[in-house]
Amino acid sequence: MNPEIVKYNEKQEPDQRELCDLLAQEIDKKLPGAENKIWHGHPVWFLDGNPIVGYSKQKPGIRLMFWSGADFGEAQLNVVGQKFKDASIFFNGVSEVKVSDLRRWLKKSQEVQWDYKNIVKRKGRLELLQS
Numbered sequence: 780m781n782p783e784i785v786k787y788n789e790k791q792e793p794d795q796r797e798l799c800d801l802l803a804q805e806i807d808k809k810l811p812g813a814e815n816k817i818w819h820g821h822p823v824w825f826l827d828g829n830p831i832v833g834y835s836k837q838k839p840g841i842r843l844m845f846w847s848g849a850d851f852g853e854a855q856l857n858v859v860g861q862k863f864k865d866a867s868i869f870f871n872g873v874s875e876v877k878v879s880d881l882r883r884w885l886k887k888s889q890e891v892q893w894d895y896k897n898i899v900k901r902k903g904r905l906e907l908l909q910s
Contacts, residue, residue, distance in 0.1 A: 780803060780807055780815060781815045781816050781817070781822075783816060783817040784803055784815060784816070784817065784822040787799070787817060787821065787822055788800050788803060788822075791836060791841075794871070794872050794873075795836065795840075795841055795871075795872075797872075797873050798841050798870055798871075798872055798873050798876070799822075799834065799841060801873050801876060802834050802841070802843060802876075802881075803815075803822060805878065805881050805882065805885065806824050806832055806885060807824075809882055809885035809886065810824050810826065810831065810832070810885060810888070810889070813825060813826050813831065814826075814828075818830065818833070820835070821833055821834060821835035821836075822834055822835075826889065826892070827896070828896045829846075829892060829894060829895055829896040829908070830846045830895050830896075831845070831846060831847075831888045831889075831892065832844065832845050832846070832884075832885065832888050837869070839869045839871075840869040840870055840871040841869065841870050841871070842858070842867050842868075842869050843867060843868050843869075843870065843881075844865055844866070844867040845865065845866055845867070845884060845887075845888050846863070846864065846865050846888075846892075846893065846895055847864050847865070847888065847891050847892050847893045848864070848865055848866030848867065848884070848887075848888070849863075849864045849865060849866045850864055850891050850893075851866065851884060851887045851888075851891060853866070853880075853883075853884060853887070855868055855880060856868050856884065863893075863895075863905065864893045864905060891907075892907070892908040893905045893906065893907055893908065894906045894907070894908050
């Protein structure tokens with residue numbers, strides 16, 4: 780895992796640090812070979828340069844966001860973006876994470892991808908890469 784992500788996690792409060800560590804470990808395990816780095820201030824994983832999943836600390840808790848999550852058909856990913864195809868869920872502790880759900884979402888994140896990598900070139904228009 781990228782050392783910058785480790786540093787990000789270490790800066791969190793103990794409960795949130797444990798949560799961030801769990802998320803990072805599961806994401807790394809289920810997206811082998813994905814590039815991971817701090818992007819726009821928080822941990823993000825990429826497949827072929829396309830952002831797939833990331834998390835960030837926000838007021839309601841740790842937000843786990845899937846860039847193409849709106850098309851996963853998952854009711855738990857209920858914080859849906861207005862402009863793009865992202866969907867999120869907030870957690871406040873490890874006990875709230877159902878690992879089987881997380882693994883299913885990570886699998887879907889590889890199967891359903893909108894092309895964010897080329898969004899500027901396409902003047903804000905997204906295209907489906909995989910389904």
